[in-house]
Amino acid sequence: MSLVNDITSFAATAVRLGRGAFPRVTAAGRPDPPKLLELYDFEGCPYCRKVREVLCELDLDYLEHPVARASPRRAELVKRGGKMQAPYLVDPNTGTEMYESDDIIAYLNATYGAGARAGWRLPVPRALDDVDSMLASAVRLGRGARCRRTRELAGVLPLILYNMEGSPYARRSPSWTSSTSCATSPRAAPSAPRWSSAAGRCRSPT
Numbered sequence: 001m002s003l004v005n006d007i008t009s010f011a012a013t014a015v016r017l018g019r020g021a022f023p024r025v026t027a028a029g030r031p032d033p034p035k036l037l038e039l040y041d042f043e044g045c046p047y048c049r050k051v052r053e054v055l056c057e058l059d060l061d062y063l064e065h066p067v068a069r070a071s072p073r074r075a076e077l078v079k080r081g082g083k084m085q086a087p088y089l090v091d092p093n094t095g096t097e098m099y100e101s102d103d104i105i106a107y108l109n110a111t112y113g114a115g116a117r118a119g120w121r122l123p124v125p126r127a128l129d130d131v132d133s134m135l136a137s138a139v140r141l142g143r144g145a146r147c148r149r150t151r152e153l154a155g156v157l158p159l160i161l162y163n164m165e166g167s168p169y170a171r172r173s174p175s176w177t178s179s180t181s182c183a184t185s186p187r188a189a190p191s192a193p194r195w196s197s198a199a200g201r202c203r204s205p206t
């Protein structure tokens with residue numbers, strides 16, 4: 001099963017042409033927002049993938065609330081935003097909360113792009129981007145789309161994951177968290193220096 005996991009994860013990276021692996025702006029060129037961004041999402045969701053890629057490309061840390069199907073966290077999202085739809089971004093720095101992947105991407109670029117723009121380098125139509133991201137979910141055979149845990153884990157602090165959306169190996173960990181609905185705090189940082197200082201080497205996931 002591990003081989004299938006590796007092959008499908010590499011295939012998903014190839015389908016997305018390495019999106020989410022290369023930063024357009026780093027925290028060195030743009031101060032980190034004082035408060036952690038929060039994202040309600042799940043690994044198997046193609047729209048969520050687009051947002052996670054941009055978070056990586058803008059080198060932004062975020063607290064992830066995995067809301068895969070059957071996750072008990074879904075009720076929290078409905079209470080907060082009014083409906084069950086992922087992705088959902090919360091930015092406590094500006095008091096902004098929003099649904100819709102393309103709106104979230106535009107907001108992140110405008111607020112944290114520091115003059116750069118995360119996304120495809122060529123003008124790829126949104127519909128094509130969506131289909132391509134759906135294809136990436138399809139080659140993963142539905143991994144990270146359904147939560148296997150039906151109750152919250154009491155007293156468990158958020159895990160910290162040094163991650164990047166474009167890494168086939170990093171993808172495997174969020175698949176697991178979406179399946180079990182543990183809170184994670186992925187550090188969406190392709191920047192090697194921060195990994196190196198935390199882990200002693202540049203390797204993801206940590």
Ligand SMILES: N[C@@H](CCC(=O)N[C@@H](CS)C(=O)NCC(=O)O)C(=O)O
Pocket residue numbers: 044045046047048069084085086087099100101102
């Ligand atoms: N137009 C929305 C579509 C979002 C969407 O359809 N998300 C799906 C997951 S991929 C969803 O939340 N479905 C409801 C559910 O899973 O219960 C966007 O671009 O963000």
